[in-house]
Amino acid sequence: MRAMQVTAYDAPLSMQELEMPISAAGEVLVKIDTCGMNFADTLMIKGTYQEKPPLPFAVGMEVCGTVKAVGEGVSDLQSGQRVAAYVGSGGLAEYAAIPAKACVPIPDEMSAVDAAAFLIAYGTSHVALDYKAKMQPGERLLVLGASGGVGLTAVELGKVMGAEVIACARGREKLEVCRAAGADHLIDSETDDIREIVKGLGGADVVYDPVGGDQFKAAMRACNSEARLLPLGFASGDVPQIPANILLVKNLTVMGLYWGGYAKIRPSVLTDSFKTLIDWYVAGKIKPHVSNVVPLDQANDALDLLRTRKATGKVVVRVS
Template identity: 75%
Template sequence: MRAMQVTELGQPLSLREVPTPEPGLGQVQVKVHTCGLNFGDLLVIKGTYQEKPQLPATIGMELCGTITAVGEGVTDFARGQRVAAYCGFGALADYAAIPAAVCVPIPDKMPAEDAAAFLITYGTSHVALDYKAHLQPGERLLVLGASGGVGLTAVELGKLMGAEVIAVARGAAKLDVARAMGADHLIDSDTDDIRSMVKELGGADVVYDPIGGDQFKAALRACNPEARLIPLGFASGEVPQIPANHLLVKNLTVIGFYWGGYTRVNPKVLTDSFKVLTEWYVQGKIKPHVSHVLPLEQANEALDLLRARKATGKVVVSIN
């Protein structure tokens, strides 16, 4: 089968012919239809991700496909069933052998492109805002990186959960996308002063931050008393150092959050979240924003869209 693999850190992926994986104990074999790309894939290629696979390695954290074989001990899934999965690695290939425990059935009305854009982005935002930050109706939510994969879902879900949403993104075009997803207020990170504008709007009660760096520092200083800040990524390349005295003065809470970690420590958090999100999708309350769909052979170009921040929402690779 074909697979896009990291053969050398920091270099483009290589399209290689590799053996088709067979499902082991507790696994299923999936014919992959689509793979949703994530910022974490770029970190794997650089060698800076939390988990480091042995090279050569097939990357791709998120997939939609059809089960083609079932391993020993698997009783909840059957051949021919459509599933989405957060597999960590291996999705940029014709087939993947993955634990059945990370698979979820998807509704018949959900296209493969939507399914591959669904789990990580919506799951990250929903667990962060609901389970971790306990976002309440009427609170003011500040979303940094609001036009990216997770940021855009935070805007959409925050609005659905009853918050007043402030979206921060680079340039008018990206801010227009955030507005279409429900943002009440728009801040251009290229030209506007985030701290002063947020304070003029009444301050932030919850901060959703996949960016880090100077934007986190500005958001911290624009928080209301008892605000909650959720750092969940550092797309700026700078991990902010948090002054504890600022937390003390305003009784602020900084909430560490890594969505993928719940697959090991408490997977029920993710499965419960996915049930809610699936219901909202079927009811037409949420809809993934996929800005680009490229074939497997152009996976490097697809990754470049993320690297250069030229995408809005999700970039999906189609595997036929």
């Protein structure tokens, strides 16, 4: 089979011919149709992500495909079934042996492109806003990095969950994408004063932040009492240092979220979230925004779209 692999850190991926994997006990062999790309993939290529697979390896954390073989002990999946899965790495390959418990059957209504763009982005936002922040209808949600892969789903889910949504992104073109996703208010991170605008709107009750840096600091100072802040990543490259005195005075709560970690510590959090999200998809309440779909041999171009912030929503690689 073909796979686009990392053979050296901080270098372009290269196409390799590999042996076909075999599904062991508890696994299924999946023919991968599509792979959703994430900013974390670019960090993994640099060797700076919190998980560091041994070289060589293929990036690609979320996939959609068809079950081709079932390992011993697997009873709830069968050959020919369409599934999506969070795999952590290995998605930029034509086949993968995946633990059956990591696979989510997908409905006929969901395309392979939508399925590959679904799990991490929507899963991260839903777990953050529902399970962690316990956001309530009528609360005011500030989404930083709102035009990105996870940020745009936070805007969309925020509206579905009844929040008043403030979207912060770079440039008017990206902000219009946020408006189309349901944002009530728009902030241009290049030119606008985040703190003053949010305070003028009445302050934030929940802050969703995959950016970090100065934007996190401004958002914190625009929070209402008892607000919840969710640092999800640091796309700015700056991990903010949180002043405890502000947490104390405003009774703020900062909640870290590493969505993938729940696959190990409490997988029911993810599976329960997936059930809700798939129901919302089938009901037409949510729809992934995919700005680019590229073939496997152009996976380096897909990653460049993420590095240069040229994509809006998700970037998907069509593997086969």
